[in-house]
Amino acid sequence: MDKRKDYIDKYLAFKKLNGGQKPLRNEFLKHYKIKDLDLLKVFGKDPYSTLQNECGDKPNKLELTRTDLSQILDQYGELARQHQRIPVQADWYVADLYPRPDGIKKVHKLSFLTLPEVFIANYKDKAEWKDVLKILKRDDPKLAVADKKNKTFYEIVDKINAWTPDRKRGWEEGYKIELRRYLEQFYDVEEEVGDTNIDLLLNKKYPIEIKKDPTTSEYDRLLGQMIRHNKQYGSAIAVVTSLSSQDRFIKFQKLFVDIHDKLDMTAEIIHK
Numbered sequence: 001m002d003k004r005k006d007y008i009d010k011y012l013a014f015k016k017l018n019g020g021q022k023p024l025r026n027e028f029l030k031h032y033k034i035k036d037l038d039l040l041k042v043f044g045k046d047p048y049s050t051l052q053n054e055c056g057d058k059p060n061k062l063e064l065t066r067t068d069l070s071q072i073l074d075q076y077g078e079l080a081r082q083h084q085r086i087p088v089q090a091d092w093y094v095a096d097l098y099p100r101p102d103g104i105k106k107v108h109k110l111s112f113l114t115l116p117e118v119f120i121a122n123y124k125d126k127a128e129w130k131d132v133l134k135i136l137k138r139d140d141p142k143l144a145v146a147d148k149k150n151k152t153f154y155e156i157v158d159k160i161n162a163w164t165p166d167r168k169r170g171w172e173e174g175y176k177i178e179l180r181r182y183l184e185q186f187y188d189v190e191e192e193v194g195d196t197n198i199d200l201l202l203n204k205k206y207p208i209e210i211k212k213d214p215t216t217s218e219y220d221r222l223l224g225q226m227i228r229h230n231k232q233y234g235s236a237i238a239v240v241t242s243l244s245s246q247d248r249f250i251k252f253q254k255l256f257v258d259i260h261d262k263l264d265m266t267a268e269i270i271h272k
Contacts, residue, residue: 153237171212188202209238235267
C-alpha cells in the first residue's frame, strides 16, 4: 500500500468535507486517528507541512522565513488603501496576508502597531503611496492622536502582543490568570468587573475578554460583549487562544472588521 498516496487522498477528502478549507493538523490527525509518528515516517521533517505542500496547499504552520520588509509594507499599504484607515490585525488575517503579525514581530522585530511609522519612514518620498501616507498620518495614534486614552489603549495592545503564554492550557481561567499577572506589572488590573463580568479591566477603563477556542455561539457572544464594552468604556480588546478551527476564527474576524468599521470602534482582536 502506498502510504504517501493514502495520506494525500485522506487530506484532500477531509478538505472537501471541510468546505474547501485547509484542515488543521490536529483536526486531520484526530479525524483519521493518525499519530504524528506515522506521518513522520512517510514525510520526514515537518510532515504535516510537507503533506499540505504535496496537496497544493500553503502550510498552516507559521512561516518564519524572512519576507522582505518592502513586501510587508506594500501589503500593509494596499490594505490601508482598501479600508481607507489604519488596518487592524483582523484586517490582515481576513485578507490572509503573510507573515502573520506574530511572525512580523519574531522575524523583523516589529510590532504590528508600529507599521504606520515604519511605512511612513520608508515610503515618505514615494509618490505612488501619497494617498496612503495621508491616511496613516491622519489616523496613526502615535502620530496624530493627542488623546491619552487612545495612546494607552494602543500601548496595552502592544503589551499583549508581546506576551507569550508559558504553555498551552486546558482551561480558559489559566490563560486569564497568567495574562493578569503579566499585565499587573504595568497597570492596575481588576477581574470580573461590572454587570457583564468583564474578564479583566485595566486602570478602570480598558476591558479585556479572554476566550479559549470559542464555538460559533461563543464568538457571537464575544462580539456582543466587545460592542457593549466599547459603548461603555470607549474601547475593547479580545484575546483568543488555543484555536482548533481557523475557519471559525476567520469568519469571526470578517464580522468583526465589518462591525468595527460601521461603529467606528476602538477595538482589537489578538490571537495567542
